[in-house]
Amino acid sequence: MKFNWGTGIVIGGALVSTFVGVMAYKSVQQNFDLVSDDYYDKELKYQSQIQRINNSADLAESPIVSFDQSGKIIEIKYPANTKNGITGIIELYKPDNAKADRKFNLQFDSGNVQRISTNGFPVGAWDVKITWKSDSKEYYQQNRIYIYN
Numbered sequence: 001m002k003f004n005w006g007t008g009i010v011i012g013g014a015l016v017s018t019f020v021g022v023m024a025y026k027s028v029q030q031n032f033d034l035v036s037d038d039y040y041d042k043e044l045k046y047q048s049q050i051q052r053i054n055n056s057a058d059l060a061e062s063p064i065v066s067f068d069q070s071g072k073i074i075e076i077k078y079p080a081n082t083k084n085g086i087t088g089i090i091e092l093y094k095p096d097n098a099k100a101d102r103k104f105n106l107q108f109d110s111g112n113v114q115r116i117s118t119n120g121f122p123v124g125a126w127d128v129k130i131t132w133k134s135d136s137k138e139y140y141q142q143n144r145i146y147i148y149n
Helices: 005-029 039-044 046-057
Strands: 064-067 073-077 087-093 102-105 113-117 124-134 137-147
Touching: 039 046, 046 137, 064 137, 073 124, 087 113
Parallel strands: none
Antiparallel strands: 064 073, 073 113, 087 102, 087 124, 124 137
């Protein structure tokens, strides 16, 4: 078979078509997790979220998110003046994998510490979102942690 400019054009066109087809197939297979499935409703209610953040900023002491000495347990230390009557939730949000997200009720021990084991958690960045209510006032705090199990 003789290679001439016509054959080169056909081969080049076939390669470009194959490349475009493969890229189109790959792009359809990508998983795009939204921050939230109901993001529109949350956006409409965001003013109350801003108020929660401002309430948290006005606190003398805020909860401190850290790891214990083993590095396998998240410790959330609440201020010493925290009352037992507060209610709330802790959301562990994985930005790149919505299926890994976790929710916990606010429950701290007599030392005002809540511990959450990271066994089985995927490695990477996590956002710890704490929303709580005390004395009819709502608060919100967000921290970024990295799990390296």
